[in-house]
Amino acid sequence: MAKLKIEDLDKITEDVRRKMTIREGGGNVKITVHMGTCGIAAGARTVMSVFLKEIETHNVKDVIITTSGCAGLCSKEPMATVEFGDQAPVKYIELNENKVKKIFDDHVLKGKFVTEYALSIGSERIQ
Amino acid sequence: MEDLSLHILDIAENSINAGAKNIEIVITDSLSNDLLTIEIKDDGKGIDAEAQQKVMDPFYTTRTTRKVGLGLALLEEAAKDADGQLKLESELGKGTKVYAVFRLSHIDRKPIGNIVDTIVTIIAGNPELNLKFIYKQDDNKFVFDTTEIKNRIGDLEINSIEIIKFIHQYLSENVNKLL
Numbered sequence: 001m002a003k004l005k006i007e008d009l010d011k012i013t014e015d016v017r018r019k020m021t022i023r024e025g026g027g028n029v030k031i032t033v034h035m036g037t038c039g040i041a042a043g044a045r046t047v048m049s050v051f052l053k054e055i056e057t058h059n060v061k062d063v064i065i066t067t068s069g070c071a072g073l074c075s076k077e078p079m080a081t082v083e084f085g086d087q088a089p090v091k092y093i094e095l096n097e098n099k100v101k102k103i104f105d106d107h108v109l110k111g112k113f114v115t116e117y118a119l120s121i122g123s124e125r126i127q
Numbered sequence: 128m129e130d131l132s133l134h135i136l137d138i139a140e141n142s143i144n145a146g147a148k149n150i151e152i153v154i155t156d157s158l159s160n161d162l163l164t165i166e167i168k169d170d171g172k173g174i175d176a177e178a179q180q181k182v183m184d185p186f187y188t189t190r191t192t193r194k195v196g197l198g199l200a201l202l203e204e205a206a207k208d209a210d211g212q213l214k215l216e217s218e219l220g221k222g223t224k225v226y227a228v229f230r231l232s233h234i235d236r237k238p239i240g241n242i243v244d245t246i247v248t249i250i251a252g253n254p255e256l257n258l259k260f261i262y263k264q265d266d267n268k269f270v271f272d273t274t275e276i277k278n279r280i281g282d283l284e285i286n287s288i289e290i291i292k293f294i295h296q297y298l299s300e301n302v303n304k305l306l
């Protein structure tokens with residue numbers, strides 16, 4: 001395959017625009033990966049990369065992924081928060097590649113919480 | 128931190144937390160001088176002279192979620208371990224420059240690691256940011272600038288997955304051969 005050039009973006013952009021017209025409104029699911037120092041040291045960047053890869057392979061259009069600062073629970077990093085529609089946000093802790101994939105399949109795609117990876121209510125001290 | 132690309136992500140997160148709109152990351156590796164340098168420059172809120180004396184101290188932080196601030200201290204440690212040092216220049220209201228230098232061949236120098244994932248993570252997480260990334264070698268130079276991408280894609284978001292995929296692949300092709 002030929003090496004990518006910045007100019008190749010023109011074609012990609014055009015393709016995306018064409019598909020956009022048949023797309024439904026976006027932003028149904030929001031994923032936030034916490035990128036504080038402890039999170040990064042514990043693997044937050046991998047969490048981000050795996051989520052991006054999942055979004056790409058499942059070709060979902062209504063998922064927004066973003067990063068934020070430290071969540072103040074360093075020992076439970078890496079962490080991510082998933083907000084599905086208008087359901088309450090769920091904070092997931094001690095993530096790794098497999099947990100992220102499961103969260104993506106169940107929660108991001110189907111709106112089903114993955115209780116076993118979620119921060120248990122009450123142990124929380126988050127602003 | 129396992130490698131330098133993770134330190135870079137962490138220092139760039141400081142810039143983002145300081146409200147930066149523009150960040151420039153420059154990595155220079157020079158075999159002829161046996162030096163590796165990393166420079167991260169932002170136009171965030173800056174650090175006043177008094178606080179600058181204290182930022183390397185792990186017990187100094189302006190964050191409210193935790194009492195210690197480790198990012199800069201950890202990078203300084205990594206630089207010192209490789210016979211190098213860390214320098215910080217900052218002006219209140221103007222911005223901050225973090226400059227780390229390492230002896231390239233030093234046995235304890237951490238590897239650069241996956242710089243592509245670091246750049247992609249910064250962009251995907253902060254689409255409004257302008258990020259410039261430069262990788263220099265003795266006789267090679269690679270320049271990547273999100274402004275150029277944004278000009279190409281017009282009103283499309285830089286964090287839409289197709290564009291992120293492009294950036295990931297484009298950077299991999301250009302950077303990995305330099306590493």
Ligand SMILES: Nc1ncnc2c1ncn2[C@@H]1O[C@H](COP(=O)(O)OP(=O)(O)OP(=O)(O)O)[C@@H](O)[C@H]1O
Nearest residue numbers: 037141142145173182188189190196197198199223
């Ligand atoms: N680019 C920057 N612009 C403005 N202030 C900064 C910048 N980088 C660091 N600082 C200041 O220096 C302090 C120490 O930074 P450092 O990265 O060492 O720790 P932290 O960000 O507070 O916490 P941690 O990195 O452990 O999450 C920060 O709290 C902030 O006040």
Ligand SMILES: [Mg+2]
Nearest residue numbers: 037141198199
């Ligand atoms: Mg920091």
